[in-house]
Amino acid sequence: MEVVLTESDPKLGQRGQVIRVSAGYAHNYLIPHKKAALATASSLKNFEEEKVRHIKALADRKAQAQTLADKILSLSLTLEVLAGEAEKLFGAVTAQDIHEGLLSRGIAVDKKDIQLPEPIKKLGAYTVSVRLHPEVQVKLKLWVVKKKD
Known part of the structure; x- marks a missing residue:
């Protein structure tokens, strides 16, 4: 089963990364603890949009710091x-x-x-x-x- 990580984990990977895990691990642990979401087209699109916003926010903060x-x-x-x-x-x-x-x-x-x-x-x-x-x-x-x- 494929899931998208909603938070970084040292053993699983970085936030936004699509990983393959067993269905039991996904349904019993990752999804209830909000550590991952099912890898659907809409969730992947949401993560990509969030990633772009995050990168833009980081660039803005760096520009403010430089000023x-x-x-x-x-x-x-x-x-x-x-x-x-x-x-x-x-x-x-x-x-x-x-x-x-x-x-x-x-x-x-x-x-x-x-x-x-x-x-x-x-x-x-x-x-x-x-x-x-x-x-x-x-x-x-x-x-x-x-x-x-």
Whole structure:
């Protein structure tokens, strides 16, 4: 019996793939658990249409991420923080602080996408990696300066 997978499975295959399984396995497990649907002409057509929509949505998200990356590349973010002697900060600059700095500039980036290997604890210039999409990553210029009293 042929079925179309409605979700990916490591043993069976990828979503949208047509596979051949026993009738009992299809009727007793795959179809009731909504892991597959009967491979009819209409279900195949629906999966193809959904696949095209999915590919278009992925391309749109990548284009939006690229536009945002261009904005970030042209930006130099300056964060004013409290610091003591020897340029050491009281506290640290974290991804949350960078996120808030970008938001104040009108750029919305999820703080989980800001990749800091460790919190910044000294004044200076840094390059921070921001992952906007699995295929789009950009470097942000960050200046950590002492807050004026």
